[in-house]
Amino acid sequence: MPQQWIETFVFFAWLAGAAAFVLGLHRMNSPATARGGNWLSAAGMAVAIVATLVHVATRPGGLGTTAIAIIAIGFLIGGGFGLLVARTVKMTAMPQLVSLFNAVGGGAAALIAIDDYIRVLGTAEETVSTAIFVVLGVAIGCVTFTGSLVASGKLQGLVPGKPIVVPGGRLLTIALAVLALLGTAALVLGAGGAIALGPAAKLFILGAIIAAGLGFGVTMVLPIGGADMPVVISLLNSFTGTAAAMAGFVINNPVLIIAGALVGAAGGILTKLMADAMNRSLMNIVAGGFGGGEGTVGGPGVEGAGGSVREIGPDDVAIQLAYASSVIVVPGYGLAVAQAQHAVRELAELLESRGVDVKYAIHPVAGRMPGHMNVLLAEANVPYPLLKEMDDINPEFERADVVLVVGANDVTNPAARSNPSSPIYGMPILDVDKAKSIVVIKRSMGRGYAGIDNELYTNPKTGMLFADAKDGLASLVAAVKAV
Amino acid sequence: MNAELLSAIAIFVLAVLVGFEVISKVPATLHTPLMSGANSIHGIVLVGAILIAAEADNAVSYGLAFVAVVFGAANVVGGYVVTDRMLQMFRRKPAAAKAGPKAGRGAAGPG
Numbered sequence: 001m002p003q004q005w006i007e008t009f010v011f012f013a014w015l016a017g018a019a020a021f022v023l024g025l026h027r028m029n030s031p032a033t034a035r036g037g038n039w040l041s042a043a044g045m046a047v048a049i050v051a052t053l054v055h056v057a058t059r060p061g062g063l064g065t066t067a068i069a070i071i072a073i074g075f076l077i078g079g080g081f082g083l084l085v086a087r088t089v090k091m092t093a094m095p096q097l098v099s100l101f102n103a104v105g106g107g108a109a110a111l112i113a114i115d116d117y118i119r120v121l122g123t124a125e126e127t128v129s130t131a132i133f134v135v136l137g138v139a140i141g142c143v144t145f146t147g148s149l150v151a152s153g154k155l156q157g158l159v160p161g162k163p164i165v166v167p168g169g170r171l172l173t174i175a176l177a178v179l180a181l182l183g184t185a186a187l188v189l190g191a192g193g194a195i196a197l198g199p200a201a202k203l204f205i206l207g208a209i210i211a212a213g214l215g216f217g218v219t220m221v222l223p224i225g226g227a228d229m230p231v232v233i234s235l236l237n238s239f240t241g242t243a244a245a246m247a248g249f250v251i252n253n254p255v256l257i258i259a260g261a262l263v264g265a266a267g268g269i270l271t272k273l274m275a276d277a278m279n280r281s282l283m284n285i286v287a288g289g290f291g292g293g294e295g296t297v298g299g300p301g302v303e304g305a306g307g308s309v310r311e312i313g314p315d316d317v318a319i320q321l322a323y324a325s326s327v328i329v330v331p332g333y334g335l336a337v338a339q340a341q342h343a344v345r346e347l348a349e350l351l352e353s354r355g356v357d358v359k360y361a362i363h364p365v366a367g368r369m370p371g372h373m374n375v376l377l378a379e380a381n382v383p384y385p386l387l388k389e390m391d392d393i394n395p396e397f398e399r400a401d402v403v404l405v406v407g408a409n410d411v412t413n414p415a416a417r418s419n420p421s422s423p424i425y426g427m428p429i430l431d432v433d434k435a436k437s438i439v440v441i442k443r444s445m446g447r448g449y450a451g452i453d454n455e456l457y458t459n460p461k462t463g464m465l466f467a468d469a470k471d472g473l474a475s476l477v478a479a480v481k482a483v
Numbered sequence: 484m485n486a487e488l489l490s491a492i493a494i495f496v497l498a499v500l501v502g503f504e505v506i507s508k509v510p511a512t513l514h515t516p517l518m519s520g521a522n523s524i525h526g527i528v529l530v531g532a533i534l535i536a537a538e539a540d541n542a543v544s545y546g547l548a549f550v551a552v553v554f555g556a557a558n559v560v561g562g563y564v565v566t567d568r569m570l571q572m573f574r575r576k577p578a579a580a581k582a583g584p585k586a587g588r589g590a591a592g593p594g
Contacts, residue, residue, distance in 0.1 A: 014530075017527075018498075021524050021527075022501055022505060024520070024524075025505045025506065025517075025520065025521065025524070026505050028509070028513060028516065028517050028520050029505075029506075029509045029510075029513070030510070030513075031510075031512065031513065034513060034516060034570050035567065035570040035571065037520070038516075038520050038523075038563065038566050038567055038570055039567070041520060041523065041524060041563070042523070042563040042567075045523070045524070045526065045527065045559055045563070048527065048530055049529060049530060049533070049559075052530045052533045052534065053533065055534075056533060056534065056536075056537035063537055066539070066545060067536050067537050067539060067548075070536045070539070070545060070548055070549045070552060071533055071536050071537075071552055073549075074532075074536070074548075074549050074550075074551075074552030074553045074556060075529075075552060075556045076556075077553050077556070078552060078553035078554060078555065078556030078557040078558075078560070079556040079557065079559070079560040080560075081553075081557050081561070082556065082557035082558070082559070082560035082561025082562070082564065083560050083561065083564055085561060086560070086561040086562075086564035086565040086568065087564060087568070089565070091568075091569075094515070094519075094565065094569065095515070097561070097565060098515075098518060098519050098522050098562075098565065101522055101523075101526075101557065101558050101561050101562050101565070102522050102525075102558075104553075104554035104555075104557050104558050105522070105525045105526055105528055105554065105555070105558040105562075107550075107551075107554045108528040108529070108531070108532055108550075108551045108552075108554035108555040108558065109525075109528045109531070111532070111547045111548075111550055111551040111554070112528060112531040112532060112535055112551055114547060115535045115539075115543075115544055115547040115548060115551070116535065118543065118544070118547075119538065119544065129488055233518070234518055237518055237521060237522050237525075240522075240525045241521070241524075241525045243525075244525045244527060244528045244531075245495060245498075247528060247531050248491075248531065249488075249491060249495075251531055251534055251535065252487065252491065253530065253531060253534065254491070254494060255527060255530060256527055256528065256530060256531050257491055257494055257495050257498065258494060258495075258498045259498075259524050259525065259527040260498075260525060260527065261494075261495045261496075261498035261499045261502060262498050262499075262501060262502040262505070262521075262524065263502065263521045263522075263524050263525045264499065264502065265498070265499040265500070265501070265502025265503045265506075266502040266503075266505060266506040266517075266521050267518070267521055268502075268503075269502070269503055269506040270506060270509075270514060270517060270518055270521070273509075273514065274514065362512075364514075371512045371513055371514040371515040371516065372515050374512045375515060375516070375569050375572055378572035379572050387512075389510075389512070
């Protein structure tokens with residue numbers, strides 16, 4: 001009887017956890033309630049984990065010493081690592097960290113499914129449905145494990161951000177997918193008794209599916225350019241949720257199913273929102289080839305390299321800024337990399353104290369992820385109301401005296417509006433070129449993340465201030481003070 | 484298919500629909516924290532890892548369960564902490580700056 005009571009309690013605790021995830025995600029819809037929402041979700045997670053510990057400790061037979069050691073030591077190592085990197089990572093490195101956490105989540109889901117398959121192999125529990133969920137959990141989990149690691153490596157710079165096209169790479173990807181599908185069919189039919197397979201053969205096939213999944217994750221993400229990485233991470237995040245739900249079916253646990261399905265669906269919607277912001281279809285992105293560069297420089301790019309670029313010094317920029325009535329700052333990833341968010345805030349406050357109206361134009365995918373730039377600027381205490389989203393700020397560029405582009409490139413490229421042969425054609429951009437004067441702080445004439453030339457730099461209204469974002473802004477602050 | 488599996492599938496489908504609805508109206512500003520928040524939630528695999536650790540009775544299972552617990556714990560703890568760090572930056576500051584333009588760095592007034 002008490003055992004039954006405990007089981008009921010555990011079930012309701014799991015349910016409470018799942019409800020907290022739903023409500024927590026919902027509260028993350030608005031800045032005011034987002035932090036509380038995350039706490040609610042974390043509390044639900046804590047309740048679900050404690051209930052699980054109670055569940056395994058109180059059932060008949062209890063918990064062996066080895067199991068206790070595995071759980072305790074494993075939690076300390078994994079949790080300790082997670083806590084350490086989450087607290088110490090620079091805000092600019094956040095997207096790759098999220099991708100890393102996503103990778104281990106997917107890996108854990110795959111391991112759970114693998115373990116359960118080995119356990120049920122040859123027993124009455126090895127049914128067709130079990131085989132289906134195991135194979136799905138393993139395959140999706142493995143894809144998201146390596147895929148997220150590659151995505152993380154690309155953002156960190158460990159793997160080149162440019163699309164890596166291996167000859168025959170697409171064929172290899174398709175071959176791996178076919179291999180995984182054949183393996184799936186074999187294991188499902190084997191479980192149903194339609195074909196006779198021994199346990200050793202089944203394990204071998206499972207191994208092949210694991211290898212195919214791991215390989216697929218790599219070959220899927222490698223050819224995708226860095227500019228599309230946010231969308232890919234979001235997609236893989238959705239995959240991990242799905243893998244967790246499949247693992248939930250395998251071990252027959254409701255909270256895994258609910259939380260996994262929730263993340264799978266929510267991640268899917270988020271992926272679509274991000275792809276929409278870049279005006280790209282998901283198929284397009286996954287098919288790869290964004291930012292090949294070489295094939296598209298025939299037009300304005302060549303002139304750009306040809307030297308019709310106008311260089312401008314900090315003192316000239318300072319005069320323009322100090323006597324402007326309206327300045328719009330366009331921050332990009334270069335600003336984030338240089339950790340120049342504090343410097344830009346300092347410059348903006350200095351200008352504001354002179355009566356200049358300063359606003360920030362935030363492209364939806366500025367930085368490396370949607371909303372990334374808002375987070376960075378908020379960290380530097382830039383007042384939230386000054387951050388304007390693309391649709392709100394675009395009509396204001398015409399009236400702006402000076403636009404200061406700091407480390408942003410592709411999101412300001414007018415080719416996205418005017419040049420149908422450009423790979424970023426159709427991507428919504430900030431209409432920076434409509435301003436009366438444009439100043440670009442940039443380290444060199446190097447290309448942006450999409451690997452294409454920016455005709456904004458050869459615009460007669462544009463002055464280029466070649467400097468690191470932080471140094472450039474610091475010299476502007478000094479120059480404005482001297483005006 | 485047994486009744487347990489059927490109800491599990493029903494739960495799955497309903498949870499998918501909830502997932503679609505819960506996300507549809509998020510401003511772009513919150514996309515990164517939201518992705519990170521969703522990322523923490525699939526750390527629920529830690530529950531699965533604990534369950535298989537409890538079932539484990541041979542070296543292979545012990546090994547798989549151990550790695551799964553490490554992975555799951557990193558996902559959960561790291562995920563929530565990094566999400567909180569992102570959201571911390573949206574704390575009340577903007578409202579405060581608006582309310583008291585005389586105080587500190589709000590000196591230039593709004594906008």
